Amino acid sequence: MSAERILHPRLRERIVSAEAAAALIQPGETVAMSGFTGSGYPKAVPIALAQRIEAAHLQGQAFKIRLMTGASTAPELDGALAKAEGIALRMPFQTDPDARQRINAGTLDYIDIHLSHVAQHVWFGFYGEIDTAVVEVAGIREDGSLIPSTSIGNNKTWLDLARKVIVEVNDWQPAGIDGMHDVYYGTALPPQRKPIPLLHADDRIGEPSLRCDPDKIVAVVRTHGPDRNSPFTPADASSERIAAHLIAFLQHEVSKGRLPANLLPLQSGVGNIPNAVLAGLASSGFRDLSAFTEVIQDGMLDLLRSGVLKVASCTGFALSPEANEEFKRNIAFYRQRIILRTQEISNHPELVRRLGCIAMNGMIEADLYGNVNSTHVMGSRIMNGIGGSGDFARNSFLSIFLSPSTAKHGSISAIVPMVSHVDHTEHDVSIIVTEHGLADLRGLPPRHRARQLIDHCVDPSYRAQLEDYFDRALHDSYGKHTPHLLPEALFWHQRWLETGSMHAAG
C-alpha cells in the first residue's frame, strides 16, 4: 500500500520489517529520532526496539540507548522505551509519564536544553557521534530526497550527522502535505555562518524535502499509524479569564501605538490556555495576524480558516483527532497558509528577535520579582522541560507567561516568594497573567514588580501571606534591591511537601 510513496528504486529494495530495522541498533548507541509534540515521530521501530531491549534484559544483557528527538513524542516512543528501561540518556524535551517517573526517580538521565540549541550543540560535537537516525517521512522521492511528515524538528541535522539512517514511511500521513515544508540548508558552523534570509513569518527560504545520502539509509519501514492526537478540551472559565486579560492588554498596546493593529507574529505554547487565547483573538476584531511558533494546535487552524490568521510558521502539530481529520480534508487550503520548518529555524533567536514575536508561554510558578520556573515542581522534580520557551521569551518583543494562580485544588500558589527553580530570569519576563489579572513588569525595578504581582496575579487566598513575606523582607532583608528572607524564601514549597498545602496553618 505505501510502496507508491517510495519512489527511489534502491531504497525500495531496503524495505524491511520494523523488527529487522530495530535489529540494526546496538546497545549503547546514540539514536536520534524524529518527533515534535506528538507529531511525526516513528511509529514502529521504537516499539520493536523496546521489545528487543526487553528480550535482551530478560537474558541478562545490558541494553540502553542515548535518545534524542525534536521534542516530546508519544507512548509508542518515549513510553515504550522508558518502560523497557532502554533509555540511558534523554534529550531535549519530553512529556511522557513513564519517562518522567524514571527521570525523577533518578534512573533515567535527562538533559533539558533550549530547543534552538539542540541541532547546533550536536553539530558542534558536544554530544558525541550520532550512530543511528530513525526518521518518519511522508514519502521518498525518485531522487532519494525525503518528504517530511507532520513535524521536522531536528531531522535535517539527524540525517546530516548520523552514521546510518532508518526511514519510516507512514502513509497515514496525508500525501498532500508535500509542499508544506521549508527545509533551510544555509546553516553552518561558525565562523562560516551567514544571516538567515527570513524577514516575514511566511517567507520560504529553503527546500520542500530533506536531503539524505541513500547509501546511509540502511532500512526503510512502511507504517500506517496516527500521530498522538490528544482530545481537545474546551476552555474552562479560568483560561477564558486569562485570555480576556491578555487580549485587553494587547488591545491597549495597539491603542497606545506600541503594537501594530495586526500585532506581531504570535508564538504560543500548547494547551488549554493558549487555545483560549487563540479563541479570544478570533472574536476580538483582530485581522491579518501571523504566527511564528513551534506548534500548531486546534485554535490556530480555526484562526486560519476564519482568515483572522494569514499564515502560521511552525515545526510540528498538536491536533485533536477531529482537527486532524479537518486538516487532512482541507490540506490544499492549509498548504497555502502553513509552513513547517526545522526547529533550529522555527526557534532561532535571530528570527524571533527580528520578527519581534509576541511570546505566550505557560509556567509552573513565578516569584515576587518576575523570575519564572517552567520546569521543576518543588525545585527538584521535572515536569516536562524548558522547550522553546527560552528561545522565544528572551528574544521576543513581549515575553508573556500565563498560568492559573493556583494548582492542585488551590494547594499550590503559582505566585511565590522565590521560585524553586529558574528558567526565565527577571530580565526575560515582561508580562505575567493569571485569571485574577495581568502584571505589567516592563520598565519596573524589582520591588515595583512585586507590587504588580501582589495586586494583580496572586490568588486572594495567598495574598495576605505573600504581602506579609514581602513586607517583612522589605524590612529585614540583607539587601533591599531584591528583598528576601533566605530562611523563608523556599518555605512555601517545603510546607507543601510536608503538609500538602502552601497555605499557612490557621
Place this chain on the structure above:
Amino acid sequence: MSAERILHPRLRERIVSAEAAAALIQPGETVAMSGFTGSGYPKAVPIALAQRIEAAHLQGQAFKIRLMTGASTAPELDGALAKAEGIALRMPFQTDPDARQRINAGTLDYIDIHLSHVAQHVWFGFYGEIDTAVVEVAGIREDGSLIPSTSIGNNKTWLDLARKVIVEVNDWQPAGIDGMHDVYYGTALPPQRKPIPLLHADDRIGEPSLRCDPDKIVAVVRTHGPDRNSPFTPADASSERIAAHLIAFLQHEVSKGRLPANLLPLQSGVGNIPNAVLAGLASSGFRDLSAFTEVIQDGMLDLLRSGVLKVASCTGFALSPEANEEFKRNIAFYRQRIILRTQEISNHPELVRRLGCIAMNGMIEADLYGNVNSTHVMGSRIMNGIGGSGDFARNSFLSIFLSPSTAKHGSISAIVPMVSHVDHTEHDVSIIVTEHGLADLRGLPPRHRARQLIDHCVDPSYRAQLEDYFDRALHDSYGKHTPHLLPEALFWHQRWLETGSMHAAG
C-alpha cells in the same frame, strides 16, 4: 582650545557652561547619558546637575531624574548624582559604590536588564519618553554629525529619541579616534527589521559618525577631562591558574577539532581574571585571533600590539592610565584594528550566535547544577548588574564562567548548593572554571554536572560540606532530577549572614 573640534557654525553658537547646560534639565526628567564602563561619559554636565540638585534640595525642592546610560560610568556621573540624592531610577548597569549603597538601602530604584535589550526596549516605548540626552563626543563635523568618543553605548538611540540634546565635546579624547567607529543605522522596529549584515568581527556596516538633528541640540559644552582609568593590577596566582585551566581547555578543543586553530571571536568581561586569560593567550602560541566583545581592556591592546589578535570589536574601553597613554600615542595603529559599535550591535544575540563567540564572564557563584548568579550577594544585595553576560552566554559557542573558588578570605564559597539568585540558567552555562580546575558541563544531565563541580571547582575547604549536601539530596530530595533539600538549599548564605562564614561550625 576645543573650539576647533566644533566645526558646525550654528552649534558653535550654542557653546555654554556646564552649569547653563545643566539648568536645561528639569526635575522628573528622563535623562539618557553616554558612557560605558567608565569611558565616553559626560564629564561636566552631570556634576553641574548634581550641584543644581543639591541646591534645590537645600531649598526644600524635590529634584530627581530617571537616569539611563550605556553601562557603568564614573564618580563624576553616577557617584555625584547618587550622593546628591538626585537619581529616582537608574538603568541599565552601574558599578558605583555610592549608587550601589543607595540601591541596596532601597532608596534608589535600579533596573538590571540585558545590555542588548536597552536600546530596543526604550525604542519600543517601554520606558516612556526621553527628555534629555547628554552625550560626550570627540568633535562635531561641519555637517553637524558627531564624532563619537571612547564609547558609543546607546548614544545612537539617545540622540534619535531624546526631545533635547546636550553635547559635551571633550578635547582630552584623541582627535585620531575619528574613523574608529561604526555606527549602524539599519536597525528598525518590528515588523520592519532586516538581517544585520555583519559576518566577521572586523566587518564595517555603518557610518563613522552619529547623526543628530542640530535643532535638537540645545547646548554644547566644552570639556577637557580623562575617562575613569582604573590602575592596572597585575594578575595574582589564582587568576593565573584560572587562565591556565581555560587555555589548556581551549587547546584541547582545538586538538579535538571542535574549535578552529585561531579559535572563534572572543568576548571577555572586565577585570583581573580576563586580563590573565588574555595574557595567557599571548604566550600560548595562538595566532590570528579576533574579539567581538563589549569592552577593550589593557590585555587586548597587548594582544593587538603583538599581532596575536587581529581585530577587536567593542563598544567601549576600560584602560589603565598607562594603557590609555599608549593607546593615544599609537592611535593610528589601533584605528586599523579596533571597531567601536553601538551596544545594540556589540551585544546583539543575532551576531553573537552567528559569529559563535567564546564568552568568558565572571560570576558571584554557581550551584551544583550549573546555574550562575552574576549579580546578587546573598540573594538580595546587588553588586553591579547582568550587563552583557546574558547576551553572550546564551548565544555563544562556548559559555564560560570564571571565578576564584572563594571570596572574602575564604568565608564565601563560589560553588554552593543552590545559587541565591539566577542570572544564567543551567541551560546557558557550558564551562565553569576556578583556580582548582575546570568543570565541563556540556552534554551532561544535572547530577553529572554536580559531580564535575565537586571534583574540579569547589574549594577543598568546602568540598566535604558540598558533597554531604549532594549525597543527602540524592537520597532525600522530592525529585531526583535536580536533587535539592529545600530547607538547606540556601542555608550556606544564611549561615554567612549570621556567622560571617559559609563554613559549617566545628
